[in-house]
Amino acid sequence: MRRDYQRFSIDVLGEHLLRSLDLDPVYVALYKCGLPRKELYRWLLAYWCGVYHVGAASYLAEYEGSHFWAAMMKAAANTSPTPFGERWPRGHERRHWRGIAALRAVRTLWNRYGDYPEEMVKYIAQPGIGRVQTFEAVAKRAREHPLFGPWIAFKVCDMVERLGIASVSFDHANVFMFNSPKDAALMVWRQRNGLKETAKPKHEDAATNGVVRGLEQRFKDFMAPPRYERRIGLQEIETILCKWKSHLSGHYPLLYDIQEIREGLKPWAACSEIAKSLLHNMPQGLVRFPRGVVS
Numbered sequence: 551m552r553r554d555y556q557r558f559s560i561d562v563l564g565e566h567l568l569r570s571l572d573l574d575p576v577y578v579a580l581y582k583c584g585l586p587r588k589e590l591y592r593w594l595l596a597y598w599c600g601v602y603h604v605g606a607a608s609y610l611a612e613y614e615g616s617h618f619w620a621a622m623m624k625a626a627a628n629t630s631p632t633p634f635g636e637r638w639p640r641g642h643e644r645r646h647w648r649g650i651a652a653l654r655a656v657r658t659l660w661n662r663y664g665d666y667p668e669e670m671v672k673y674i675a676q677p678g679i680g681r682v683q684t685f686e687a688v689a690k691r692a693r694e695h696p697l698f699g700p701w702i703a704f705k706v707c708d709m710v711e712r713l714g715i716a717s718v719s720f721d722h723a724n725v726f727m728f729n730s731p732k733d734a735a736l737m738v739w740r741q742r743n744g745l746k747e748t749a750k751p752k753h754e755d756a757a758t759n760g761v762v763r764g765l766e767q768r769f770k771d772f773m774a775p776p777r778y779e780r781r782i783g784l785q786e787i788e789t790i791l792c793k794w795k796s797h798l799s800g801h802y803p804l805l806y807d808i809q810e811i812r813e814g815l816k817p818w819a820a821c822s823e824i825a826k827s828l829l830h831n832m833p834q835g836l837v838r839f840p841r842g843v844v845s
Contacts, residue, residue, distance in 0.1 A: 552803065553800030553801070554800075555800075555803045555804070557797065557798055558797070560734075560738055560765070560790065560791070560794045561768055563790070563793070563794050563797055564765065564768070564769060564790040564794065565769070565772075566804060567789075567790060567793060568769065568772045568775075568782070568786075570804075570805060570808070570833065570835045570836075571775055571808070571833035571835070572804075572805050572806070572807050572808050572833065572835055573775060573786060573789055573790070573793075574712070574775065574776075574789060574807075575807050575808045575811055575832055575833045575835075576604055576807075576811060577709065577712050577713065577775065577776050578775055578776040578831070578832075578833055579604075579811075579828045579829075579831040579832045579833070580593070580713060580776075580828070581712075581713060581714075581776035581777065582776065582831040583824070583827045583828060583831050585611075585824065585827075587668075588614075588668045589611050589612070589824065590611075590713075591667075591668035591670075591671035591672065592610070592611040592613075592614075592618055592667055592668060593607050593608060593610075593611035593824065594607075594671050594709065595611075595659075595667055595668075595670050595671055596610040596611055596622065596625075598692075598698070598702055598705065598706055598709075599622065599644075599647065599655070599656070599659070599697075600622075600625070600626060600640070600644050600647030600648075600652055600655070600656075600697070601625055601638065601639060601640065601641065601644070601647075602640065602641025602642075602643050602644040602647075603639040603640070603641050603814060604811050604814060604815055604818075604825070604828060605639070605814050605815045605816075605817065605818030605819075605822070605825050606625065606632070606638060606639050606818065608815075608818055608822045608824035608825035608828055609621075609632075609633070609818055609821060609822040609824070609825060610622060610625060611824055612822060612823065612824060615665040615666070615667070616660075616664075616665055618667050619656060619659070619660040619667065622656045622660075623653065623656050623657070623660075624638075625638045626647070626648075626652035626653050626655070626656050627652075627653060628648065633821040634817045634818075634820065634821065636817075639814070643701065643702070643705075644702070646697065647697055651696075651697060652697070654696065655695075655696035655697045658695075658696050659695065659696070670695070671715070673691060674688060674691045674692050674695075674706060674710070675688065675710045675715045675716040676688075676691075676716060677715050677716045679716065681717070682717040682718070682719050683716060683717060683718050683719070684718070684719055685704075685707050685718055685719060685720050685721070685724045686724075688703075688706070688707045688710060688716070688718050689703040689704065689706070689707055689724075690703075692706040692707070700727065700728075701728065704724065704727075704728070707720070707724075708785050711785070712774070712775075712776065712777065712785070713776075713777075714777055720783070720784045720785055721784070722755070722758070722759055722762065722784065724784070725762075725784045725785070725787070725788045726755075726758050730791070730792045730795060731787075731788045731791040731792050732754075732758060733795060734791035734792060734794055734795035735757070735758040735761040735762070735791055736750075736751070736754070736757060736758065736761075737795065737798075738761045738764075738765075738791070739751060739757045739758070739760065739761050742761070742764070761791075762784065762787050765787050765790065765791075766781075766782060766783070766787065769782045769786075769787075769790075770782070774786055805835040808832065808833050808834070808835040809835070811832060812829065812832050815828055815829040815832065816829065
C-alpha cells in the first residue's frame, strides 16, 4: 500500500466515505444480501468471534448446528488449510483469537449454545425486546463470552443496531472510551482552534463533544447507511474520526476498505454462496471525489 497519497481534511474525507459507502461497506453488503436470519446470525458469530474476515465468516456461516462449531474449531486451530489452500485469516482487530485460547473459546460457546449457534446472537441482541436498549446492556451481554473484550463489544452493538437486529442507543462515553476516536477528535479540536499539536483542552469531554456536534452539523444532510432511517450519528462520527486518523498517518488511502474487502472475498466466492453474494453486493466505490483542502 502506497503511503504517499494526498491527505484531506476530515470534512472532505468524511463526505467521501459517506458518498462512496466506504464508511462501513461490510454493513452495506450484508444488508443488501438479505441473508436468512439464521445464516446472518451465524455469519455475525463467526465474524465477531475471531476470524474477523468477511470471506471466512461467509464460508463458516453455511454450516449448521454442530457442523458449524466443528468448522469454527478448524478455523481456530489453523493447522489445516482453507478450501483454497491458505491459512485461516485473522483480522488485525482479532489477532489474539488463536492457539489454545481460541480453541477453548469455541468449545465454551459450543457447550453453551449446542446445536443452535444462532442463539448466541439472539441472546446478545435480544431482538424481540421491543424497545431501545442501552449500549451498556448489550455490550455487557456480549462480554460474557470468552475473548469478547470492550472493542469487539462496541462493534457488536454497532452492527446489531445498523443491521436492524435490535435498537441500541449510544452516547458520548461509549464512543470516546477508546483512544483512536478520542485522539482524532482532539486533533480536529486543535486544527479548528489553530493550536499546536501538543495543546490539551482543560475539559476533554467538552472539547470532543464540540467536535462531534460540529461534525454532525457538517454531515447533517447524510443519512446513516445501510438502512438510511436516521441521520448520521455518534457511531458514524466515530468511524469517520478513526479512518481520518489512519488516513493522515498513511494507512488509509481512499476506498481502502472497499478494495481490501473485495480482494479478500474473491477466493472465498468460489467456495461459498454467501461470499459470492457479498462480493456482488459490496459497494464499488465509484464516486467522484471532491477536490478538498489538504490537511
